[in-house]
Amino acid sequence: MKDAELITLGDITAYSPGVVLQEVKGIGNQQTTCCPVKLIEFRLDPFAVSTPHSHPSSEIWRITGGSGRVVTNDGELAVKAGDLVFLRPDRTHHLENSGCEALSALSISWRETR
Template identity: 25%
Template sequence: MTRPTRIAYQEPEPYESGMVIEEVAADATPGAPHWPFRASRFEVPPGATTELDIHDVAELWLVRSGHGTVRSGGTTLEVGPGEMVYFAGRVPHQVTNTGADAMRLFSVWWNGAPA
């Protein structure tokens, strides 16, 4: 029988851009080391742009609150609450908070080709 699991997060990690990220703490979450994905939540202050990110894994962002622009692979998208953005592996991406309030996002990434 599968039971729900409460997720634990690592301590917040601040970046020079002002972004603060909290990754899922696999060592503190039962079953997490065997999950086929990783996850984090992060916050970007008003006016800030995150560092350009590029990695091998595919990634999906969910905008929880706030407004901004996402740049990825030569494309710029306006995003807001409830919207999701997918990034293929090895495609640079970053977000700029264009709103007056903190922008909060949730990220999930996994290895392998998209379905």
């Protein structure tokens, strides 16, 4: 294994109307994985809303473009390009694009290990 390798991305897929994502598939020869970390890039079209969901992983979103708001059971958080958002595991959340340009982000998630 080399000290630096390119990361292989999967296909761009539609997650819900106006929302697309692309998962990281592997590193270099694809036999090396990013586990236990999961990386996803996603984009919401202007005025699109992602599907509310929860998962057992902690997650950080790096907002890379646009603006909008993160909606959780305990409120809303305004976000814009450059922001970092921490999402707790097993909590329902979704993202709303409130602007005229695409809202894009990089998601890094991981399961707690003890």
